[in-house]
Amino acid sequence: MRLFRNKQEYNPSDGDSVIAACRKGNARAQRALVELYYGYVMSIALRYSSGTMDAEEILNDAFLKVFTNLHKYDDQQPFRAWLRSITVNTAIDAFRKRTLVEERLLPLEAAAGIDFDENVIRDLSAEEILKLVQSLSPVYRMVFTLYAIEGYSHKEIAVKLGISEGTSKSNLRDARLRLQQKMAKNNLIPESAYELKNLRTHEE
Amino acid sequence: MKNEDFDEAIRNKLEGLEQKYSQADIDKTVDQLRRRGAFSPRGFSGSLLLYTVAAAAVLVGVFWSVLQLTDSAKVAHSPAAPASEISTPQVEVTIPADTLPEQAKTVQPEVAAPKAGFSMPSHPATVMFREESQSKSLSSEDVAMEVASHKREDAVLLNKIIPEIQHPADENLQHPENIAENKAFTDTVRLPSEAGQWIQTLADTASTSKVISQDKDSYAKESAAAISGSPAEGNNNPAAAGVVQVAGGEVVDGKQSSPGHQGGNISGSILIGGGFEYARSGVGAGVDLGVKLPKRLILNAGLRYVSLNDELFADKDAFDRHDTGKINHHFNDQLMHHDHIRDIVIHSQLLQVPLSIGYSIPLKKGYSFTFSLGTDLDVFLSQRLTFSQPPDSIRPPHGDLRDKGKAVLFNNMVITGSVEKEYKRFVFSVSPFIRPQLQQVFYKPKELDFGIALRVYFRPGL
Numbered sequence: 001m002r003l004f005r006n007k008q009e010y011n012p013s014d015g016d017s018v019i020a021a022c023r024k025g026n027a028r029a030q031r032a033l034v035e036l037y038y039g040y041v042m043s044i045a046l047r048y049s050s051g052t053m054d055a056e057e058i059l060n061d062a063f064l065k066v067f068t069n070l071h072k073y074d075d076q077q078p079f080r081a082w083l084r085s086i087t088v089n090t091a092i093d094a095f096r097k098r099t100l101v102e103e104r105l106l107p108l109e110a111a112a113g114i115d116f117d118e119n120v121i122r123d124l125s126a127e128e129i130l131k132l133v134q135s136l137s138p139v140y141r142m143v144f145t146l147y148a149i150e151g152y153s154h155k156e157i158a159v160k161l162g163i164s165e166g167t168s169k170s171n172l173r174d175a176r177l178r179l180q181q182k183m184a185k186n187n188l189i190p191e192s193a194y195e196l197k198n199l200r201t202h203e204e
Numbered sequence: 205m206k207n208e209d210f211d212e213a214i215r216n217k218l219e220g221l222e223q224k225y226s227q228a229d230i231d232k233t234v235d236q237l238r239r240r241g242a243f244s245p246r247g248f249s250g251s252l253l254l255y256t257v258a259a260a261a262v263l264v265g266v267f268w269s270v271l272q273l274t275d276s277a278k279v280a281h282s283p284a285a286p287a288s289e290i291s292t293p294q295v296e297v298t299i300p301a302d303t304l305p306e307q308a309k310t311v312q313p314e315v316a317a318p319k320a321g322f323s324m325p326s327h328p329a330t331v332m333f334r335e336e337s338q339s340k341s342l343s344s345e346d347v348a349m350e351v352a353s354h355k356r357e358d359a360v361l362l363n364k365i366i367p368e369i370q371h372p373a374d375e376n377l378q379h380p381e382n383i384a385e386n387k388a389f390t391d392t393v394r395l396p397s398e399a400g401q402w403i404q405t406l407a408d409t410a411s412t413s414k415v416i417s418q419d420k421d422s423y424a425k426e427s428a429a430a431i432s433g434s435p436a437e438g439n440n441n442p443a444a445a446g447v448v449q450v451a452g453g454e455v456v457d458g459k460q461s462s463p464g465h466q467g468g469n470i471s472g473s474i475l476i477g478g479g480f481e482y483a484r485s486g487v488g489a490g491v492d493l494g495v496k497l498p499k500r501l502i503l504n505a506g507l508r509y510v511s512l513n514d515e516l517f518a519d520k521d522a523f524d525r526h527d528t529g530k531i532n533h534h535f536n537d538q539l540m541h542h543d544h545i546r547d548i549v550i551h552s553q554l555l556q557v558p559l560s561i562g563y564s565i566p567l568k569k570g571y572s573f574t575f576s577l578g579t580d581l582d583v584f585l586s587q588r589l590t591f592s593q594p595p596d597s598i599r600p601p602h603g604d605l606r607d608k609g610k611a612v613l614f615n616n617m618v619i620t621g622s623v624e625k626e627y628k629r630f631v632f633s634v635s636p637f638i639r640p641q642l643q644q645v646f647y648k649p650k651e652l653d654f655g656i657a658l659r660v661y662f663r664p665g666l
Contacts, residue, residue: 012547012592027243027514027516028514028516028547028549030242030243031230031234031516031547032547034230034233034234034237035230038225038229038230038233039222039223039224039225040223042223042225043218043221043222043223046223047218056233059233060233060236060237060240063233063237063242064237064240064242067237067242067243068242117205118205118209118210118213121210121213121214121217122213124217125217126217126218126220126221127221129214129217129218130218130221133214133218147211148210148211148214148215149214149215149218149219176207176210176211179214180210
């Protein structure tokens, strides 16, 4: 006979019951919550990081915030949306910690425009596109992902990243161009302005 | 391609990406989160604490009610002192006449002047008499009748004198030395106090018996003196002088106290109680028995039920890595053909006998601090292992195994610093403790265990 019964029971595949049990302090449910949403959080974290290690860091921080603030979660809104916003904000916090202000503000030389064939995207797998996004500079990656994937406005991006709207717009334009170049030339387009200049010289 | 179309195409590709992961990834993340304090302590919750506090409050309330009912009876027990204690001088208390109830008459020589042959006590100690008997001429036979008729709890009792009085055989009168030699008996005079307490007196009536002479008048005089407790002529018995002596312990505020009761530090007193404990390793509840020894030492023993925190393992591999010593062999056999099980949870329950010896330092206002050293003997271990099967398994989705484990009797040390507060017969104790493992056992965590215990003790009245 167990003197103290375990906390609220739950269905491991039912997110709502898992969340309710987590709120009651059920340790097994807390693990189940990680299992349920690990893949989802990791896929978001990978878009904002250059590799798996950085993404794991973002994922850990995101889950920590989730469990710490689970009592604040409003049952009326979808949990995935709440989880997603926590993960994105965590990624932004990591970017702001790692990236110096000067680097965020330094204008990168604009990529040369190319004629982009939209079929290229169709031929690329999601993993390859992810790799291309991860190969962008942190500023480009952050602005592009926040705008194109998450749907934030330039004004919101400017506030979140501590840059101006103009910088956000120019970074977005350049990020697109670089991605298109990478897709077209299989990631042969260099990232830095110096390398771009050398490449053009070589091509000429 | 328009920018919006480009963005949408990228978004669709990335949103549809399902990130693959393994159980090892989950384990790693869960471990990291646990280290960072993301999870609540296993097996503990705020609601549990609330229920425990409520249960403790109910327990204290029940004890309090019982104590109130007991105190309302106001019966002091004092064992009749054996004859060997008669010669031991005790506290002498004189009862003023004005503290006695109405029916107790202060015998004054001018109020109830006896007839000749009867000397009334000059001492204000009172004796229960019926009014109508006071004016009687008290012969030896009358005294006997009076004693017999007043045989009730608040009356004067003369255990040994009565037979002599009732049957004042000539041979007895002629041979008083028989009485003197053989009858070292006890007079008990019970006088009601204002609070209704009974106070017994002891009198060495051996000396009283000596004065029983052949002279009837003097015999009656001495008998009456013995009844009244007042000094007869030539009688040096302080008890017979009407001084109330108390057998046994002290008389404090009119109450007869037990020998073992004096604040919280009398050696030989026993404490019975129980309580709850919250520790890093789990929660427990039990009963305790404490014995106060000389020199402020306290010996404690008890019986405790403990529910240890759950052990969680993602899969069989993690479980096997943990069980390197194959100590869980009773489960290993049962799990032999379950290589793909997941979400393994082991719940352990212990029955312990906690033992400790402590040193108590009394503080002000009924508080005391006790430092204890001891151990928890693990006498019985019961384990329950649950797991789930993969979705594609043909086996039942969940498994539940129960078995007794091999408890290691002596494996830890307990160091406790308790703060106690004594109130009437209760002792309330708050005891933070640390519990280092002297020997690692498979059912307890390796980390240093610590926690706090809340206990309530009751000191039974003797």
